[in-house]
Amino acid sequence: MDYIAVVGGGIAGMEAAAQLKALGLEPVLIERSEALGGHVASWHCLFPDLTPADKLIKDLESRLEGVDIQLGAEVSTLNPLRKGYSVVLSNGKVYPCRAIVLATGFTLFPAQRKEEYGYGIYDHVITNRDLEGWFGGNGDSRVPESPKAVGFVHCVGSRDIKAGNAQCSKVCCITAIKQAIEMKERFPGAEIYCFYMDLRLFGKKYEDFYIRAQRDCGIHFIRGRVSEVAETIDGRVQVKAEDTLSGKPIKVRLDLLVLMAGIVCNPDSEQFSKAVSMPLDDDGFFRSRNNIGDITRSDRPGVFLAGACTGAKTVPETLAEARSAALNVYQYLKGQK
Amino acid sequence: MIYQGKQKIWSDYQKEIPDNHWFYVRSCIRQSFFPGSEKYFLKICRDMLGRDIYETEHHTTCGGIAYHCDTIPQETAMTIVARQFALMTEAGYENLVTSCITSFGNYTEILETWREFPELEARIRENLWKACKREFKTPKYVAHASDLVYKLRNEIAARAKYRLVNKETGEPLRIVEHIGCHYSKMFPHKGVGGAEYPCVLSGMVDAWGGEVIDYPERRHCCGFGFRQYLVKANRGYSVSNTHKKFESMEPYHPDAIITNCPGCPFFLDRWQYVIAEMEGKTYGKDGHGIPALTYEELAGLVLGVDPWDLGLQIHQVGPEPLLDKIGIAYDPAHKYDGLDEKALKKPGLPNVLKCC
Numbered sequence: 001m002d003y004i005a006v007v008g009g010g011i012a013g014m015e016a017a018a019q020l021k022a023l024g025l026e027p028v029l030i031e032r033s034e035a036l037g038g039h040v041a042s043w044h045c046l047f048p049d050l051t052p053a054d055k056l057i058k059d060l061e062s063r064l065e066g067v068d069i070q071l072g073a074e075v076s077t078l079n080p081l082r083k084g085y086s087v088v089l090s091n092g093k094v095y096p097c098r099a100i101v102l103a104t105g106f107t108l109f110p111a112q113r114k115e116e117y118g119y120g121i122y123d124h125v126i127t128n129r130d131l132e133g134w135f136g137g138n139g140d141s142r143v144p145e146s147p148k149a150v151g152f153v154h155c156v157g158s159r160d161i162k163a164g165n166a167q168c169s170k171v172c173c174i175t176a177i178k179q180a181i182e183m184k185e186r187f188p189g190a191e192i193y194c195f196y197m198d199l200r201l202f203g204k205k206y207e208d209f210y211i212r213a214q215r216d217c218g219i220h221f222i223r224g225r226v227s228e229v230a231e232t233i234d235g236r237v238q239v240k241a242e243d244t245l246s247g248k249p250i251k252v253r254l255d256l257l258v259l260m261a262g263i264v265c266n267p268d269s270e271q272f273s274k275a276v277s278m279p280l281d282d283d284g285f286f287r288s289r290n291n292i293g294d295i296t297r298s299d300r301p302g303v304f305l306a307g308a309c310t311g312a313k314t315v316p317e318t319l320a321e322a323r324s325a326a327l328n329v330y331q332y333l334k335g336q337k
Numbered sequence: 338m339i340y341q342g343k344q345k346i347w348s349d350y351q352k353e354i355p356d357n358h359w360f361y362v363r364s365c366i367r368q369s370f371f372p373g374s375e376k377y378f379l380k381i382c383r384d385m386l387g388r389d390i391y392e393t394e395h396h397t398t399c400g401g402i403a404y405h406c407d408t409i410p411q412e413t414a415m416t417i418v419a420r421q422f423a424l425m426t427e428a429g430y431e432n433l434v435t436s437c438i439t440s441f442g443n444y445t446e447i448l449e450t451w452r453e454f455p456e457l458e459a460r461i462r463e464n465l466w467k468a469c470k471r472e473f474k475t476p477k478y479v480a481h482a483s484d485l486v487y488k489l490r491n492e493i494a495a496r497a498k499y500r501l502v503n504k505e506t507g508e509p510l511r512i513v514e515h516i517g518c519h520y521s522k523m524f525p526h527k528g529v530g531g532a533e534y535p536c537v538l539s540g541m542v543d544a545w546g547g548e549v550i551d552y553p554e555r556r557h558c559c560g561f562g563f564r565q566y567l568v569k570a571n572r573g574y575s576v577s578n579t580h581k582k583f584e585s586m587e588p589y590h591p592d593a594i595i596t597n598c599p600g601c602p603f604f605l606d607r608w609q610y611v612i613a614e615m616e617g618k619t620y621g622k623d624g625h626g627i628p629a630l631t632y633e634e635l636a637g638l639v640l641g642v643d644p645w646d647l648g649l650q651i652h653q654v655g656p657e658p659l660l661d662k663i664g665i666a667y668d669p670a671h672k673y674d675g676l677d678e679k680a681l682k683k684p685g686l687p688n689v690l691k692c693c
Binding site: 112115116118120121122123228230231232233238 | 338339342343345346531532533534551552553554555556588589
């Protein structure tokens with residue numbers, strides 16, 4: 001039997017596998033962790049409608065009936081064949097595949113690399129992912145019981161050439177606004193600050209969300225990058241920044257600081273790019289054949305791309321690309337016959 | 338505070354510091370400010386720990402102060418530095434150790450600039466040849482003298498007569514460390530521990546038994562800031578920066594401050610007098626200030642050097658409360674004795690700041 005390897009069991013891989021199955025093909029969904037869902041599975045709810053993330057994952061899972069799912073398995077080797085690829089997994093299984101859908105996603109920027117923000121050093125500095133875990137009910141001693149002041153630092157490791165990532169991570173602005181609103185709703189008495197350099201609110205309902213944050217929640221939006229973070233004697237977090245709109249330096253003391261860690265390429269991209277002789281883009285993500293009309297095709301025959309493995313994507317974009325990649329595979333195989 | 342987080346960063350920023358054979362260049366101003374410091378750097382490294390440190394009377398300023406004050410162009414500073422390198426080359430050394438933080442920053446910046454723009458290095462070589470017929474090799478290693486003392490900190494600890502411990506309570510002394518801005522803020526990988534959490538001084542404090550205080554304005558400028566002080570009209574900025582630091586460290590009740598820059602200990606020391614006069618406020622116990630020491634002075638103290646030989650009487654803030662806490666013996670009668678026990682004039686005492 002000829003398979004279609006779908007590498008990566010996040011929402012892109014799940015959706016692509018479900019679509020391939022629906023098109024009558026035989027996808028094998030390969031995920032190195034023990035569960036499907038990728039980054040979204042560690043999120044509590046999604047902007048802009050605060051949809052529970054686990055609902056999306058369950059919906060996607062329900063459509064995977066009959067799909068060969070290989071959990072806890074990594075691609076060990078990927079050998080080109082005359083027609084397709086031989087995919088060898090770390091669990092010893094070998095799949096002859098007519099095509100491959102790479103849905104390897106992204107990785108979050110390691111926030112500790114922005115040393116001045118003190119992640120991993122100061123007791124009350126966390127990341128966007130940590131906060132989602134806390135929203136989802138995971139206890140986190142770094143989040144105080146009743147914070148009086150909370151700050152969000154946008155663009156941590158995004159649009160930052162010195163940090164090695166010049167690209168915008170696209171979803172952090174709206175995620176920060178979502179998380180700020182959620183914190184305000186949980187702690188109505190708390191002052192919430194968002195330190196941003198630009199607000200990029202391009203999606204449907206995003207602007208409404210932003211207005212709600214300002215008008216209904218009284219969240220303070222401060223245009224200026226945080227220069228340094230320190231810890232006070234009572235264990236709070238002192239943040240220094242410049243308010244570039246008023247032209248003044250500011251210093252605030254917070255009970256919790258949340259770093260909006262950006263989206264960077266998955267380190268595995270290089271391994272796959274070598275295995276299939278497919279060059280990576282300048283930003284380390286996979287390079288699409290064409291960034292306008294052919295975003296889900298690669299330059300290599302039989303290799304397709306879905307979701308955030310080509311760059312930062314929202315959930316709806318990721319799902320749309322996964323469907324597109326599945327359709328591309330179907331057409332590719334049809335053309336081969 | 339998560340100490341392991343800092344340790345992780347420290348492990349990322351460890352620079353190679355050769356153990357021996359250094360060409361030493363002094364600071365322009367430290368011999369006036371803290372005259373015992375450079376002398377005891379040489380004494381500790383050479384006489385006590387047996388290292389080969391060479392210096393020549395022919396070396397000059399590195400031009401760093403003039404460069405940072407915009408009074409000379411960088412090419413001039415580069416040519417001055419090239420001459421220092423020529424002296425090092427002529428003396429047969431490859432490792433350069435600087436007393437001054439700004440010099441360290443200046444040398445590092447110049448070498449990095451030459452690495453990026455080799456044509457500029459070629460032009461400076463030509464300038465130097467035209468000016469004084471000298472040639473040079475660039476140093477294999479450039480270190481600040483505090484890097485070297487950091488490397489030798491455990492040897493110093495092994496020979497220490499005193500530890501940074503309160504002899505009455507047995508508790509470690511609480512030490513504020515202040516790193517000169519030009520040490521690693523420009524090139525984090527050139528400093529031990531990087532730019533945000535340098536461990537060059539905290540490593541010494543740990544090794545000698547003290548406890549380092551991390552306070553909110555730890556990274557803030559000491560107040561020197563070159564043009565903040567050197568332009569007379571700006572001196573209000575200078576003292577207000579120092580004031581901000583002291584207000585921030587005050588709740589931690591530090592016993593002393595350790596520094597590695599020529600300017601920092603001067604301003605952290607002298608401005609305590611000015612703040613006391615202006616605000617009526619002092620930051621030590623019972624009207625005293627917080628002693629601001631150089632790392633050589635602190636090393637000298639733990640090694641049992643007489644405080645007056647180290648030049649601690651030159652400080653505005655009296656070191657006596659610190660010496661008493663550690664249990665260091667000193668003779669108040671000899672505080673203002675000069676060389677050959679010649680009596681120096683006793684300074685007038687300030688109105689507010691208690692100076693023993």
